[in-house]
Amino acid sequence: MAAVGPVVLATGGTGGHVFPAEALAGELEARGVPFALVTDSRGRQWQGALSRRPIHYIRSASPTGSLQSKAKALLTLAVGLFDAWRVLGRIAPSAVVGFGGYASVPTMVAARLRRLPAMLHEQNAVLGKANRLVQGSAGLIATSFERTRFVPADDARARLVGNPVREPVRALRASPYRSPSDGRIIDVLVFGGSQGAASFSQVVPQALLSLSPALRPRLRVVQQCRAEDLGSVRKIYAKHGVVAELAPFFSDLPQRIAAAHLVIGRSGASTVAELATIGRPSILIPYPYAADDHQTANARAFEATGACIVVPHASFDAATLAEHLTMLFEAPERLAAMAAAAHGAGRPDAAARLADVVAELTGLSLQPSGVPA
Structure with a gap:
């Protein structure tokens, strides 16, 4: 050349x-x-x-x-x-x-x-x-x-x-998704970024702990929390016997996404692209103060493919989240279909x-x- x-x-x-x-x-x-x-x-x-x-x-x-x-x-x-x-x-x-x-x-x-x-x-x-x-x-x-x-x-x-997306994300493109059927452990990954972790630390534990006695023992949670929330969130999960790994930051987040049966997170452009590249189902709660409400636009576009469920921040409470979680965990084929849709949307x-x-x-x-x- x-x-x-x-x-x-x-x-x-x-x-x-x-x-x-x-x-x-x-x-x-x-x-x-x-x-x-x-x-x-x-x-x-x-x-x-x-x-x-x-x-x-x-x-x-x-x-x-x-x-x-x-x-x-x-x-x-x-x-x-x-x-x-x-x-x-x-x-x-x-x-x-x-x-x-x-x-x-x-x-x-x-x-x-x-x-x-x-x-x-x-x-x-x-x-x-x-x-x-x-x-x-x-x-x-x-x-x-x-x-x-x-x-x-x-x-x-x-x-x-x-x-x-970054090479560590692309390297996970071929990692298969296996839905949590037949009483298997359900791996849930929760990350909201620096702007979303506060509300996630309050709502997500309440929602998970309100699940049925048949579902709750199957949970294994990895959750990003603000440093000031770590102690209180850890106590909540420990008190109810939920296996949970908590940290303010995960350096191996792509691998965590690949290991998850369901991701709960915001809908920034990089998050959506990584979910699509790896192919994982998600519940997305757009950050309401993003410029031009672009996170809602990202989430709705992704939702249109069948890859995720969008919960507006104004509707993000324990009861609403628990309803979606129950529906997904009791119908693992729905999770598998969402994972396939996410993968299909990946570039x-x-x-x-x-x-x-x-x-x-x-x-x-x-x-x-x-x-x-």
């Missing part, structure tokens, strides 16, 4: 933006395509493929809060635009890929000013605010769901690729598809690395 400029990955902020960028970086690396990362100071924590190539830091901020805070953030973004302009001029990229978050905005705007090929990747079923700001700069828009709010259905730029080759869209954008011949479906 003739020498080409690197593909710039513009991202920042939360893992929901970082994981797809890291997945694309790994795919580009496998294809022998150079890349560079443009991010803000939060990018210093990243590892993996993103840390093995040049990282260029710009200034950015989120224009939220008071009027004074918004004004200060806009000024910071303007300075970040100057930073990004200089960076892009120095490295002469062949393309720029934005993954959302305000840290990507200056780089996407600078790409438009320099008339560079640019595209977006949206992880959620709603085009994020930052991506909407720079939507006009994008020659192509890679989406993760069949329908993405704020991307018109007839937008010729849209390409459905899915949301790339383990999303990173490869995204790299193909980069090739389409640039006109470069980027040979596939051969990710199995």
